[in-house]
Amino acid sequence: MSELKLKISAEMKAAMRAKDKARLGTIRLMMSEIKRIEVDExxxxxxxxxxAVLDKMQKQRRDSISQFDTAGRQDLxxxxxxxxxxxxxxxPQPLTEQELADLIAQAISTTAAxxxxxxxxVMAIIKPQIQGRADGGAVSKLVKAQLAG
Incomplete structure (x- = not known):
């Protein structure tokens, strides 16, 4: 079993003991999405x-927040x-702008882009390194700027 999945499971038990309903609900959503993929595949x-699953969930939340803010639904x-x-x-800890710039420069020189x-x-090399640590869309824009400039 993956270490991250074990950590999530342990945190779920801790949230149950602490009766932290909000945290527990989110952790259960994470576990159910992981289990769904495991069963399907x-x-x-x-x-x-x-x-990758957690990164996708994070992106979905960001999209929902922007839509709810636009619609004036502050509660949601x-x-x-x-x-x-x-x-x-x-x-994992998000990458700093400098770390991201270094990764992009290294990938460009490695591929001789x-x-x-x-x-x-370039993106094929960068994507595994930024998983969960940076937004793919933002990284894509930075790579485009480097290659165009």
């Missing part, structure tokens, strides 16, 4: 895949923010 998820936006904070506790046509090669 008949595999045991490793840490990388669990991180606040609920999503609480869930987002719980999910973030299981993700010259133009936008090489973007796929």
């Amino acid at each position: 008949r595999i045991e998820l490793d840490d990388t895949r669990v991180l 936006a606040d609920l999503e923010r609480q869930e987002l904070e719980v999910i973030k506790t299981f993700l 010259q133009s936008m046509q090489d973007m796929g090669k």
